[in-house]
Amino acid sequence: MKLVKSLLLGSAAGIAAVAGAQAADLPSRKAAPVEYVRVCSAYGAGFFYIPGTDTCLRVGGRVRAEYTVGTRYGSGQDAYGTRSRGRLNVDARTATAYGTLRTFFRYELTVSSGFYGGTTNGNQGVIAPGTGRNTGATTASNLDLAFVQFGPITAGRAQSFFDFYANDFGFSTLRTADSRLNLLAYTATFGSGFSATISLEDRNTGTGVRENGAFGRFTGTGLVLGGQDFPDVVASLRVDQGWGSAQLSGALTQRKVLSTFNAAGVLTQGSADEYGFAIQGGVKINLPMLAAGDHLFLQAAYADGALGYLGWGGQIGPGRLASATTANQLLIGDIGVSVLGNTKSSTGWSIVAGLRHFWTPQLRSELYGSYSEIKLGYLAPAGFYAPGAAIRPLDPKEFIVAGNLIWSPVSGLDIGVEVLYTRTELASRVLAVNNAGNRIVGVGIKNDDAWAGRLRIQRDF
Structure with a gap:
């Protein structure tokens, strides 16, 4: 019995050896290598290597649903509005011998109705009661950001280097610098969180209404904008450390004023270059x-x-001006009237404060506000003031304050409510406007209070 078992085992081993030898002589086909997506941890969460390259990519975005209701001067100015917005972010970064090479773009599509038809100040949109109730829906597309960063160079459409508190809090915007525009900038870093930037910025491409826009008229004397010979020059000094951040920034802008004549054909203004400037300081603690x-x-x-x-x-301010009228364009001009060749610019100042507090890791509140005053240095045109009002520059003063409560039940999801209050005071009584944005003859106001409330549901990913 043992002999039979030994013979059987020996035969099986021999057959296996012969089969293995024959198989080794046959041609074989290896499977193509599979290239898996690899996580890139060099730039934070969400980045992965583009297969076959050393470039890290992150794709993200946002979906926002928003609902608002507000009251403005006169019952005809009350309205509600809705808004839906979709955002796509694409961020690609590559490590090079010269530093990180980064390309980034953000694209948005927005559908708005009602109260949102009167929003101003660009992308985020401050609810500015009094621009006329718009009951129709509008669809807007916006290339919000698109820039290349290579070492110290930033080129493309980016946040202005003048800005500091760029409406970081809340559902609405304050009277503060917050613009994405075309620029070319150089940033030098000095260590310990200190950096300095010099930037050439095209304000004509900004997200807000450009501040070098229309110029007004006064007793037949006109100011005609002749363009700019160079973009605005912005410089900033910034520090970012564990306690927070601080920045000091300044801007220089040019305005070319062309020769103009009055109704009698008499020269009232020769060609000249006018310059404006702004300075700003801020701290985040x-x-x-x-x-x-x-x-x-x-x-x-x-x-x-x-x-x-x-x-x-x-x-x-709210409750006064139609957004498309010459009177409105006059009031947002930077350079005032010219009388016998003397041009006077408009001046102003503002202060901003904002606090974010987490009641729990999932529940937070934001309280923020701004106060600003401007001196226009020139008068509004005929037909703008209320009957019997003193004819003087309007020199508005504005106070905005808002507060909200936001719940984040899961990461990336915000559900919040906010209340916004705005008060504007003018130096002289002006005509009110109706819900179509037209001035009401005989109805004059000098100050205005406006309220707005919002509900927002937003998912970031």
Whole structure:
């Protein structure tokens, strides 16, 4: 029996050896290598290597649903509105011998109705009651950002290097500098969080109403904008450290005024270059002693001939002006009237404050506001003032304050409500406007209070 078992096992081993030898002589086909997507941890969460390259990519975005209701001067100015927005972010980065090469773009599509028809100040849109109730729906597309960063160079459409508190809090915007525009900038870093930037910026491409826009008229004397010979020059000095951040920035802008004549054909203004400027200082203070993630913004700015750097890109206050009228365009101009060759620029200043506090890791509140004053230096045209009103520059003063409560039940999801209050005071009584944005003859107002409320549901990914 043992002999039979040994013979059987020996035969099986021999057959296996012969079969293995024959198989080794046959041609074989290897499977093509599979290239898996690899996680890239060099630039934070969400990045992965583009297969076959050393470039890290992150694709993200946002979907926002928003609903608002508000009251403006006169019952005809009350309205509601809705808004839906979709955003796509694409961020690609590559490590090079010269530093990180980064390309980034953000594209948005927005559908708005009602109260949102009167929003100003660009992408985020401040609810500015009084621009006329728009009951129709509008669809807008916006290339919000598109830039290349290579070492110290930033080129393309990016956040202005003048900006500091760029409406970081809340559902609405304040009177503050916040613009994405075409620029070319160089940033030098000095260590310990210090950096300095010099930037050439095209304000004509900004997200807000450009501040070098229309110019007014006064007793037949006109100011005609003749363009610019160079873009605005912006410089900033910034520090980012564990306690927070601080920045000091300044801007210089040119305005070319062409020769104009009055109705009698007499020369009232020769060609000349006018210059405006703005300065701004801000600080962001982290407050971990209150709660993780808490911080406070404080900022102040002054502008002479460049009111857009204060956020004055739209109408003067709620309940007064039609957004498309010559009168409205006059009031947002930076350079005032010219009388016998003397040009006077508009000046203004603003202060901004904002606080974010986490009640729990999922529940937070934001309280923010701004106060600003501007001196226009010139008068509104005939037919603008209320009957019996003193004819003087309007020189508006504006106060905005808002607060919200936001719940984030899961990461990336915000559900919040907000209340916004705005008060504007003018130096003289002007005609009110109706819900179509037309001035009402005989009805004059000098100050106005406006309220707005919002509900927002937003998912970032």
